[in-house]
Amino acid sequence: MKKPKNYNLIIGGSITAIMLIFMLTGIFFTPHDPNTMDGGLKFAGASFTHPFGNDNFGRDLLSRVMTGSLTTLYVAALTVLIGTFFGVVIGALTGYFGGIIDEVLMRINDTVFAFPSILLALVFVSIFGSGRNNVILALGIAFVPSFARIVRGEFLKYKKMDYITSARLAGAGNLRIMFFHILPNTFTVLLPAVLIGFNNAVLAEAGMSYLGIGVQPPDPSLGRMLSEAQPFLFRAPAMALAPGIVLILIILGFSLLSDGSMKSLSAQSLQNRGNK
């Protein structure tokens, strides 16, 4: 039987790849300097030299969107990294060892989990102050519980399985079992969660920067570009549309990728089961 094509994966992968190229190009090349102002080009529409037009200071929108989305990528990637790392460690320890620490940590986890992550990030920012690194820290901490919960569930599921018992009989230590025998198996659940977490991080960062408590100038940011564009919405819609559409594409790409990977990973594990 021919395997049905996983369109989610294909389309999501292509969108993400294009967006990544777009963002990463911004590191070493932008068509214009994103901060050079040109009074003559205020609110200029799309042209050959400025494909997205110019903003209220005559700055090139394409270049600004490129550098802005780079900040978004940076913040989101580090946030997810922090969230996943601590989430995996906490989830693994609590799920594997259980006991009183598990009870206490999971109670705290439940409490934090009941809290919307953007609100949690707001609390952290109000404590530590705004700015790029604080946003990363705040969002990273806010994402730990969701990852910890997922990983803990998987560890609970696997630690009772026969292959773990045999690994222990073969002399494997706790750490070895946790990180070499169980952790790779959580991958199927963790990968989609990481991709969705990335999306949530992009959304949260953009939202916080829009509110003016996220990334601060001179770091460019898509969220702040949107809030700057709002007073000129009627006069120069491109100012808002350009960063907004880039945001949508980033999120769309990752959510399709997450759906697709979930589908193909579950298909894979079904196949493996069939082969046994």
Add this chain to the structure above:
Amino acid sequence: MRYTLQKLTTMLITLVTISFLVFLSFHLIAGDPATKMLGTEATPERLAALRTEMGLDAPFLVRYVRWFTAFITGDFGSSYSYNMPVSAMIGDKVPITLTLTFMAFLLIILLSIPLGVYTAKKANRLIDRIIMVVNQIIMAVPPFFAGIILTLVFGLILRLFTPGGYVSYKTDSLKFITYLFFPALALALPKAAMAIKLLRSSVLAEARLDYVRTAYSKGNSTNQVLYRHVLKNAMIPFITFLGMTLAEMIAGSIIIEQVFGIPGLGRILLTSIANRDYPVVMAIIILIAFMVLVVNIVVDIIYGLIDPRIKQRDFLSLRSLERKQRKSKASFGKNVEKMPFFRTVKRLR
């Protein structure tokens, strides 16, 4: 009844934990409120006097208990920057944020139930494909950008409402509601798209089960089967999702309020964060947490009403289920598999 009581106790414990964590973290960083109120040039005597007046010289735990008991009786302390009671500052803002959230919530239900069932009915036909592609794109729109687009299209081009023309509910409640319609729509759209997708897949999963065939064989029409039999069962993951969404929307309305210039809780929260006006920040955060917890409780109670099986299952609580699992290896995994949708919902987030 016991079920409800159990849920209420859990809620109270969570609320106390949250308030303690919030109080602790703000206690650690806030510095000395007395210095903040009087400025750095105040004399030590005046500082000391104010500290005694505010009860700041008591030990940490005593202060927490004092603050918490005051809080539950409605005394949220007073603002550093405005020197007025916090409850007076936020009291009339709470209805605004709540109205916005509940309007958005209603919109989600009104949009997603018909569309979710319809797309499931037409699954894999052209119309379903089109709706699902549009749906997928809408899911990716950040709510505040949806707000900006709605302002542009309906406010500036079609001139259906005046952006920034907020009317207080005290002056004209009808105009207040009509102004809140587009903000609520912006808040609802991305979540409604997720809800449609979830409901569609959960209806499709239900439709495979035996009781659906029985219902058909008794002579019911497709719509009767869908709305009377399938929807009821498909609702359970949907309600889980709605509960989580409602909680997120209360927080999300902070941003939307800013987009449409609505003076709700969000604006006060933001200015207080900027001014480092911690009593206000603390009060708003705990209020929102309280609302979120109430929503969770309501969702749990609705579960029990819709599906009595859950009540029994949940009465043991998930935790004791886990304990059971630890004891009996044979039953392992069964209980987890009983709730496949919980996992789907978690992944969707």
